[in-house]
Amino acid sequence: xxxxxxxxxxxxxxxxxxxxxxxxxxxxxxxxxxxxxxxxxxxxxxxxxxxxxxxxxxxxxxxxxxxxxxxxxxxxxxxxxxxxxxxxxxxxxxxxxxxxxxxxxxxxxxxxxxxxxxxxxxxxxx
Amino acid sequence: xxxxxxxxxxxxxxxxxxxxxxxxxxxxxxxxxxxxxxxxxxxxxxxxxxxxxxxxxxxxxxxxxxxxxxxxxxxxxxxxxxxxxxxxxxxxxxxxxxxxxxxxxxxxxxxxxxxxxxxxxxxxxx
DNA sequence: GTAGCGGCTGGAGTGCACTCCAGCTCAAGC
DNA sequence: GCTTGAGCTGGAGTGCACTCCAGCCGCTAC
Numbered sequence: 001x002x003x004x005x006x007x008x009x010x011x012x013x014x015x016x017x018x019x020x021x022x023x024x025x026x027x028x029x030x031x032x033x034x035x036x037x038x039x040x041x042x043x044x045x046x047x048x049x050x051x052x053x054x055x056x057x058x059x060x061x062x063x064x065x066x067x068x069x070x071x072x073x074x075x076x077x078x079x080x081x082x083x084x085x086x087x088x089x090x091x092x093x094x095x096x097x098x099x100x101x102x103x104x105x106x107x108x109x110x111x112x113x114x115x116x117x118x119x120x121x122x123x124x125x126x
Numbered sequence: 127x128x129x130x131x132x133x134x135x136x137x138x139x140x141x142x143x144x145x146x147x148x149x150x151x152x153x154x155x156x157x158x159x160x161x162x163x164x165x166x167x168x169x170x171x172x173x174x175x176x177x178x179x180x181x182x183x184x185x186x187x188x189x190x191x192x193x194x195x196x197x198x199x200x201x202x203x204x205x206x207x208x209x210x211x212x213x214x215x216x217x218x219x220x221x222x223x224x225x226x227x228x229x230x231x232x233x234x235x236x237x238x239x240x241x242x243x244x245x246x247x248x249x250x251x252x
Numbered sequence: 253g254t255a256g257c258g259g260c261t262g263g264a265g266t267g268c269a270c271t272c273c274a275g276c277t278c279a280a281g282c
Numbered sequence: 283g284c285t286t287g288a289g290c291t292g293g294a295g296t297g298c299a300c301t302c303c304a305g306c307c308g309c310t311a312c
Contacts, residue, residue, distance in 0.1 A: 002288085002289085003288090003289070004288075014289085016270065019269085019271080034278055035277080035290070036278090052223075052230060055223055055227065056224055060268070074241070077238045078238070078242055080238055081242070084231045088228060092228065095224050095225070095228070098224065099221070101179075101181065101182045102217050104178060105210045105214045105217065109207050112210070115200070116207070119200060119203065128258085130258075130259085140258095141302070142301080144261090145300065145301080160259080160307080161307085162258085162259055162308095163259085186298070186300095
């Protein structure tokens with residue numbers, strides 16, 4: 001797969017793909033005869049997972065660390081599991097936070113609705 | 127309340143409090159005889175809400191816009207409600223995303239657990 | 253009365269995560 | 283055979299959200 005196709009299918013830009021390779025988030029893919037990157041299909045799954053870690057607030061340094069562990073294969077299963085367990089706790093905490101904020105926004109929306117209704121009545125009073 | 131106290135109680139740094147004032151997130155508080163900021167208690171509630179918006183991914187520009195509307199008082203009830211409704215949708219979408227990622231991490235953790243057990247058995251086989 | 257601390261200002265600096273650029277090579281289509 | 287376009291590299295630039303700094307003032311405690 002050419003880099004432009006990976007970009008189109010993953011949602012990352014071509015520049016970001018090359019950047020991710022530089023910092024060790026994506027394995028350097030084999031090159032074709034002309035020296036161009038030729039990605040395996042699986043890279044899309046990996047990018048999808050990276051995106052999820054990203055979207056849930058995992059820092060670049062930690063994603064790089066996870067990618068490095070992944071490169072070590074079997075020897076890092078336990079370590080990778082520990083990282084995911086820790087991150088899962090972070091995600092759970094964020095879920096609680098979001099839920100709380102959602103509830104607060106619901107209350108505020110309701111409050112504004114009331115205040116709008118009252119303001120409308122005051123106008124009618126005049 | 128002095129700026130140091132607001133910082134201690136809000137969790138924001140003194141520099142961030144002054145920065146927020148500069149960009150219009152926090153109203154300029156009255157000054158004491160010596161020209162030092164003297165914040166009202168309510169600023170803590172407001173900062174708490176700003177924090178929630180921040181933690182749920184609202185951009186600075188939008189928080190500034192909300193703060194500006196707030197300064198207009200009654201005239202902006204409807205607009206503020208609309209902003210919150212829109213942001214609530216964002217929060218709900220993020221909740222779904224987090225839930226999905228949490229489930230994926232659960233599956234991966236379980237997978238690594240299995241792989242670790244298998245690796246241990248292989249060692250025992252030898 | 254002076255040392256030290258907390259606060260003040262405007263502006264410069266930082267860290268993160270990209271994003272863009274100049275100048276190059278290569279392959280394909282007209 | 284030459285233009286066009288995709289891809290390449292190393293390095294510079296960007297935008298966001300702070301964070302730090304120099305140099306100043308004024309209160310409090312010794």
